[in-house]
Structure formats: structure tokens, C-alpha cells
Amino acid sequence: MSNHYLSQKIINWQEEFGRNHLPWQKNRSVYTTLVSELMLQQTQVTTMRPYYQNFIDHWPTIDSLKKASLDQVMQAWSGLGYYRRAQYLKKTVDYLPDDQSQQQFNIQDWMKFPGIGRSTAGAIGSLALKKPWPILDGNVKRVFSRLFKLQHPINSTLGLKLLWNIAADCMPTLQPDRYNQGLMDLGSMICTPINPKCKQCPCNDLCLAFRDDTVQSYPITVKKNKPIPIKKWDLVLLIEEKSFFLEKRAKKNLWGNLYCPLILQESQTNDYLSTINLNSTSKLHQFKHLFTHFKLEANVYSVAIKNKQYLKLPTGKWVTNWHGLALAKPIKDCLENIFLS
Numbered sequence: 001m002s003n004h005y006l007s008q009k010i011i012n013w014q015e016e017f018g019r020n021h022l023p024w025q026k027n028r029s030v031y032t033t034l035v036s037e038l039m040l041q042q043t044q045v046t047t048m049r050p051y052y053q054n055f056i057d058h059w060p061t062i063d064s065l066k067k068a069s070l071d072q073v074m075q076a077w078s079g080l081g082y083y084r085r086a087q088y089l090k091k092t093v094d095y096l097p098d099d100q101s102q103q104q105f106n107i108q109d110w111m112k113f114p115g116i117g118r119s120t121a122g123a124i125g126s127l128a129l130k131k132p133w134p135i136l137d138g139n140v141k142r143v144f145s146r147l148f149k150l151q152h153p154i155n156s157t158l159g160l161k162l163l164w165n166i167a168a169d170c171m172p173t174l175q176p177d178r179y180n181q182g183l184m185d186l187g188s189m190i191c192t193p194i195n196p197k198c199k200q201c202p203c204n205d206l207c208l209a210f211r212d213d214t215v216q217s218y219p220i221t222v223k224k225n226k227p228i229p230i231k232k233w234d235l236v237l238l239i240e241e242k243s244f245f246l247e248k249r250a251k252k253n254l255w256g257n258l259y260c261p262l263i264l265q266e267s268q269t270n271d272y273l274s275t276i277n278l279n280s281t282s283k284l285h286q287f288k289h290l291f292t293h294f295k296l297e298a299n300v301y302s303v304a305i306k307n308k309q310y311l312k313l314p315t316g317k318w319v320t321n322w323h324g325l326a327l328a329k330p331i332k333d334c335l336e337n338i339f340l341s
């Protein structure tokens with residue numbers, strides 16, 4: 001397969017049929033690429049698009065984001081999930097040097113920033129700075145695995161290494177931005193996980209899986225059969241008159257830097273409640289939430305206390321509503337369910 005022929009086909013197709021009007025493609029810069037790429041990790045375009053717009057409306061430049069507090073950034077990210085990305089973005093922007101120095105960066109320099117792996121660095125370099133750096137997001141892995149009939153699982157170390165080799169071999173030096181955008185568009189619009197539109201694909205004359213009518217056999221993946229663990233937590237909402245307490249979660253914890261009722265392991269709740277002077281407790285709500293590595297089953301209790309002065313509490317706030325606070329989506333949904341239903 002001629003790699004030049006392949007890349008040229010993708011470039012030509014992108015120009016005519018690809019996505020060229022996404023908000024972050026207007027006035028493309030390192031900053032807009034950084035924000036959009038971090039928001040797109042693990043998240044669909046349609047979900048992140050309003051968050052992106054709101055974020056850029058608030059902080060249109062690197063300098064404006066440098067001046068923002070982490071709390072403000074977390075609040076703008078509230079509901080989008082995978083909150084470490086917001087912390088990484090803020091940290092990266094805080095340490096980002098001027099435009100000229102960015103131009104001198106190689107891919108390893110970009111990968112030293114938190115949350116920026118090889119593919120994100122490749123996207124920043126190619127899309128914003130027109131460097132011939134490959135990318136390998138989930139869509140691109142699928143496209144390459146079908147085009148080349150990759151016989152190794154794409155989620156294995158060897159499979160990934162081979163995919164990076166393919167990505168590097170196919171990378172053109174001219175128009176790397178359009179080529180990488182084309183690969184992403186192809187994966188998202190044509191070479192979809194199910195029912196790929198092979199007849200409309202610009203690469204179907206080169207695709208080995210299409211040639212052999214084995215498209216549905218690729219990509220090969222290693223099945224992970226380990227059952228996902230379940231964690232049972234109690235969320236305790238301490239209430240005094242009209243105010244309630246929300247803890248600001250420690251940075252290293254789940255939902256770090258976000259506000260949340262007190263979180264206790266189910267087995268600790270009674271012990272905890274026996275240490276405080278309370279009027280009453282009642283169960284308000286329960287919910288389940290699936291994280292990448294575990295499933296959460298949560299019960300939410302209100303605990304009316306007698307005097308907050310004598311309580312020993314972690315960092316947090318007594319509030320009368322949660323507006324303007326950075327909250328994880330399940331917590332926001334939970335509070336809405338309790339107070340607005």
C-alpha cells in the first residue's frame with residue numbers, strides 16, 4: 001500500500017466531506033486545540049461542544065485562563081466528567097511558555113505537561129502548529145486496524161506499538177493538520193464501530209479488511225472479563241436550619257477539588273453519626289454511577305445537626321444552594337433530585 005496515496009486520499013476527502021466548521025477549528029491555535037483535545041478525551045463531540053463554547057467565552061486566551069482560579073475552572077467543567085482533565089488543563093496553561101517557545105517544542109516536550117499523552121501532543125502539534133506528528137485516538141486505531149488488518153489486539157502493548165508504527169509510516173509531511181483531521185473524521189463519520197459506510201470510504205480500494213470482506217472482524221480487542229468492583233458509599237448531607245455542608249474534596253481523591261456531601265464507606269456511617277450531636281437523620285435518595293474502574297452504589301442521608309460550631313469538618317462550605325459551585329454530575333443530579341423534586 002502506498003502511504004502517500006493513502007494520505008492524499010484522506011486529505012482530499014477531508015477537504016470536501018470532513019468536519020471543517022467545529023467551533024475549535026475557527027481561529028485554530030495551540031490554546032483552542034489544547035482545550036478541545038482535553039475535553040474530547042473520553043467524551044463525544046456533541047456532549048463537549050457547549051462546554052467548550054462556554055469555556056472559551058469565559059477564557060478566550062491563555063492569559064485569561066492563567067488568571068482564573070482552579071475553582072472557577074472546575075465549575076466550568078462541572079458536569080463534563082473526568083475532572084482531572086480540568087486540573088491538567090489549568091496546570092498546563094499556567095506553565096505554558098510564549099508562542100515562540102511553543103514552536104520549538106518537540107513532541108516529548110508537550111508530553112511533559114500533565115494529561116498530555118502522545119496522541120494529544122500529536123494533535124496539538126499537527127492541528128495547531130502543522131507539525132507532521134501522528135495521532136492515535138480510538139477512532140484512528142479502528143481505521144488503521146481495518147485498513148491494515150492488524151492481527152494483534154488494539155488494546156495490547158504489541159498492538160499499540162504496531163499501530164503507532166503504522167501511524168508514523170503513513171504520516172505525510174504536507175498538510176499534517178488536514179490529514180489528521182481527516183483520519184479522525186473518517187473514524188467518526190465513515191469507519192464507524194458498527195455498520196461502517198465502506199462504499200463511501202475514500203480508502204476502500206486500499207483497505208485490506210474491505211477487500212477480504214472481514215471488516216466486522218476488526219479491530220481485534222482483548223476481552224477483559226474481570227468483574228467490575230462495586231463500592232457502597234453513604235453521602236451525608238449535614239443540615240443546620242437552611243444551610244447544608246459540602247466538602248471540597250481533596251485534590252488526590254475521586255472528584256478532587258469538587259464539592260460533595262461527606263462521603264463515608266457504608267460501614268463507617270453509624271460510627272460517624274454516633275460522634276455528632278444530631279436531631280434526626282433520614283434517607284433522602286439513592287443512586288448508582290459507573291466509573292471506569294468501579295461501580296458506585298450510594299445512599300444519601302440528611303443529618304439535621306444541633307450546632308455546627310462544635311463539628312470537626314474537612315475543608316468545605318456551608319451553603320444554602322449549590323449554584324456556582326463545582327460539582328460532579330452525579331452530585332449535581334442528586335442535589336437537584338433532593339431539593340427540586
Ligand code: SF4
Nearest residue numbers: 191198201204207210
Ligand atoms: S473501507 Fe470500510 S473498513 Fe476500510 S477504512 Fe473504509 S470504512 Fe473502514
